[in-house]
Amino acid sequence: xxxxxxxxxxxxxxxxxxTKRKAADFFKEMDKDSNGKVSLHEFLEIMKKKGHxxxxxxxxxxxLCRRDSKNLEFMDAITLCYIxxxxxxxxxxxxxxxxxxxxxxTECFYKSEDKYCLCIDCFNDKKYHKVHPHTKFLDEVSLLxxxxxxxxxxxAAIFPDQKNDGATNNHALVPAETAMLPPKQENDGATNNHAPVPAETAxxxxxxxxxxxx
Numbered sequence: 624x625x626x627x628x629x630x631x632x633x634x635x636x637x638x639x640x641x642t643k644r645k646a647a648d649f650f651k652e653m654d655k656d657s658n659g660k661v662s663l664h665e666f667l668e669i670m671k672k673k674g675h676x677x678x679x680x681x682x683x684x685x686x687l688c689r690r691d692s693k694n695l696e697f698m699d700a701i702t703l704c705y706i707x708x709x710x711x712x713x714x715x716x717x718x719x720x721x722x723x724x725x726x727x728x729t730e731c732f733y734k735s736e737d738k739y740c741l742c743i744d745c746f747n748d749k750k751y752h753k754v755h756p757h758t759k760f761l762d763e764v765s766l767l768x769x770x771x772x773x774x775x776x777x778x779a780a781i782f783p784d785q786k787n788d789g790a791t792n793n794h795a796l797v798p799a800e801t802a803m804l805p806p807k808q809e810n811d812g813a814t815n816n817h818a819p820v821p822a823e824t825a826x827x828x829x830x831x832x833x834x835x836x837x
Contacts, residue, residue: 624686624687624722626722626723626794627646627702627705627706627711628689628698628699629701630705631698631701631702631704631705631706632698632701632702633636634780635698635701640747646700646701646741647697647706649700649704650697650700650784652669653665653666653669653695653700654727656834659696659697660691660694660695660696661694661695661696661699661700662694663693664691665708665802665827666695667679667684668685675707677698677712677713678706678707679705680720682719682720686720687699687702687703687723700738700772708717709827710738711725711739712740714726714740714741714742714745714746715739715740715741715743715745715751715755716741716742716744716746716748716750716751717742717745719742721740721742723740723742724762724763725740725741725742725762725763726740726741726742726759726760726761727731727739727740727741727762727766728740728755728757728759728760729759729760729761729769730759731757731765732766741760752833769805778795
């Protein structure tokens with residue numbers, strides 16, 4: 624989980640002031656009693672309210688808590704936002720949260736409403752052969768590369784409305800329809816443009832989200 628905390632922090636630091644404000648508003652919405660922390664009860668309630676029932680998990684809450692084992696602090700909540708936006712999931716083999724590399728069924732990933740993903744241990748055990756109809760799995764980095772090549776072969780940009788300004792550090796996070804922080808941001812011409820791209824402006828992808836490094 625520490626690696627996810629680092630990634631989430633990097634996205635937050637690079638985000639626009641508007642996105643940071645939305646993150647602060649989200650934390651305030653979670654913190655019902657305004658004590659500067661989010662309890663397990665508050666966490667479970669907001670996950671239910673926002674429709675993220677798959678994340679209403681006591682063990683996930685404990686993993687998110689870094690300094691206070693009983694409460695989420697602000698940066699813990701930022702990691703939670705990242706988990707939702709990046710489509711992180713629980714292993715369909717052991718039901719443990721996958722905080723590292725996941726292996727996803729390519730058939731389900733592109734053609735099904737529900738993706739089927741496994742942690743490294745379950746993928747190596749090949750227990751899915753008995754319960755899942757498909758056998759082709761790729762890790763998320765390979766899936767991203769496959770998507771990139773698919774678009775490149777068609778001569779189309781992954782984000783058609785995005786102009787190439789020559790910047791070498793242009794990362795975009797594509798939120799799902801149910802993202803907690805659906806940003807509506809204006810392009811102010813800044814070269815450090817790490818803002819999440821609204822789903823409706825991106826090339827149609829599965830409802831799951833991908834972290835795209837352009």
